[in-house]
Amino acid sequence: MEPILIPTEKGIYCPMGDFYIDPLRPVDRAVITHGHADHARTGHGHVLATPETLGIMEARYGKEHATHVQPLELGGKLDHFGVAISMHPAGHILGSAQVAVEAQGQKIVAAGDFKRALDPTCPPFEPVACDIFITEATFALPVFRHPNPDEEVKKALGRLALTPEATLMIGCYSLGKAQRMTMLLRKNGYDGPIWLHGSMVKLMNLYERFGISFGDTRPLTREENPGDGDIILCPPSAMHDRWSRRFEPLIRAMASGWMTVRARAKQKQVNVAMVVSDHADWPELLQTLDEVAAGEVWITHGREDALVRACNMRGQLARPLRMVGYDDHGDVES
Numbered sequence: 428m429e430p431i432l433i434p435t436e437k438g439i440y441c442p443m444g445d446f447y448i449d450p451l452r453p454v455d456r457a458v459i460t461h462g463h464a465d466h467a468r469t470g471h472g473h474v475l476a477t478p479e480t481l482g483i484m485e486a487r488y489g490k491e492h493a494t495h496v497q498p499l500e501l502g503g504k505l506d507h508f509g510v511a512i513s514m515h516p517a518g519h520i521l522g523s524a525q526v527a528v529e530a531q532g533q534k535i536v537a538a539g540d541f542k543r544a545l546d547p548t549c550p551p552f553e554p555v556a557c558d559i560f561i562t563e564a565t566f567a568l569p570v571f572r573h574p575n576p577d578e579e580v581k582k583a584l585g586r587l588a589l590t591p592e593a594t595l596m597i598g599c600y601s602l603g604k605a606q607r608m609t610m611l612l613r614k615n616g617y618d619g620p621i622w623l624h625g626s627m628v629k630l631m632n633l634y635e636r637f638g639i640s641f642g643d644t645r646p647l648t649r650e651e652n653p654g655d656g657d658i659i660l661c662p663p664s665a666m667h668d669r670w671s672r673r674f675e676p677l678i679r680a681m682a683s684g685w686m687t688v689r690a691r692a693k694q695k696q697v698n699v700a701m702v703v704s705d706h707a708d709w710p711e712l713l714q715t716l717d718e719v720a721a722g723e724v725w726i727t728h729g730r731e732d733a734l735v736r737a738c739n740m741r742g743q744l745a746r747p748l749r750m751v752g753y754d755d756h757g758d759v760e761s
Contacts, residue, residue: 430559431510431530432537434725434748439537439561441528444510446475448526448537451750458512460539461523462487462602475499477514479522479637483602486633501550517541518552519705520603521634527555536719537561542704543711544576548606548639552715560721561748564729565706565761566684567737573684573708579701580611583680586699592655594674598663598697599682601627603705605660606634608682609641611703612658620645622653624661667696684708684761706761713737 432439438450446456453470460466460476462483467476474481474493477500484492499505501524504513510530517523519540526537536557543552566573587595599605605627612621620643623631628646635641645651653659653674665671666679681697684704692700707715712734716724724738724745731747738745 428531428533430535431533432528432535432559432561434750438750439727441510443530444507444512444528446507448528449539457493458526459484460517460526460537461519463520463540466539469493473497475512477501477522477524480524481522482633482637483522483630486629515555516550516553518543518546518549521549521606521637521639523549525553525555527557533558535559535561536721538563538715540565540705541707541715543707543715544573544704546607546705547610548603548634554715554718557719557721559723559725560716560719561725561727562712562715562734563706564712564726564731564734566704566708567712567726567730567734569709569733571684571687571708572710573687573704574702576611576701576703577615579682579703580608580615583678583699583701584612584615584617586678586680587656587658590676590678593676593678594653594655594657594659595678595680596659596661596666596671596674597680597682597701598666598695599660599703601662602630604682604703606631606639606641607705608660608703609644610639613642617658618642620653620657622647622657622659624659624665626662627660663695704761713741716741716743 439448447454448458449466450457455472457471458475462480469488469492471493473495475497478498481496499514501514513527514524517525528535534557536555540563541552599608679697680699681695682701682703685691686700686702726747727750735745
């Protein structure tokens with residue numbers, strides 16, 4: 428039987444339903460897994476996504492990002508030209524979904540980006556049994572084994588406790604990582620103000636509109652500066668520019684799965700490297716493949732070849748899709 432989804436230059440395409448999943452360029456019908464810019468692009472005709480993802484797209488691109496939008500809740504299902512489309516939690520960021528497509532006795536799940544670690548800002552990943560599983564491979568090398576995120580956050584808080592006159596500045600991506608880091612800081616005992624770079628305020632407010640409470644968060648303004656022992660969240664690109672110098676003395680920390688790689692951590696010139704990722708690591712990828720029990724695995728982006736080899740060694744068919752255009756955030760979003 429021919430698969431009901433096929434990879435194309437525009438993205439994963441369903442001929443029977445005439446739609447694309449996370450298309451790489453504007454199309455008439457798009458199903459979007461989550462709000463990161465390499466998956467959620469503007470200019471589509473019709474967009475199907477979770478309400479949260481649609482909210483993120485509107486916040487980033489404006490109300491006119493698509494001609495028509497249709498929300499589908501996590502756990503929801505609809506029929507489109509004889510194709511059943513359902514949304515299942517991916518555990519990546521707010522609103523992130525695996526898209527399950529079913530027709531003609533075949534079921535394919537496109538996972539988008541996902542993580543297995545628990546995160547109070549989004550529902551946990553839900554394994555969905557299927558015939559073909561389409562997975563990312565951002566950290567698909569055996570070296571990537573993410574540590575406990577609580578212990579990573581405690582490293583930074585411990586450094587701040589030793590230098591109470593300093594301000595802790597954490598570099599993290601504005602969508603998903605900033606919100607998760609805020610919750611991790613609260614969980615691990617920090618109840619003071621968390622100051623936000625201007626680029627983070629709109630998305631933090633969006634999360635709160637969807638019921639996520641962060642405690643005392645404040646936008647950074649020229650009139651008001653953090654006090655000693657306070658914490659700032661900002662994009663990694665802002666950590667060493669002129670803007671950051673006004674907050675000295677600083678402890679600079681970076682939160683990313685790529686902090687496992689010492690060369691990357693050194694390149695970022697940080698005092699504390701925190702390995703906190705919103706993607707599955709190597710053991711979690713293999714665990715997921717076991718749980719979904721798909722007869723075939725397609726790999727969209729990341730370390731494709733290593734995961735293909737691992738699948739083949741486990742007796743599982745696998746193919747790399749070589750899709751160019753995803754994972755544009757590199758070490759920033761991961």
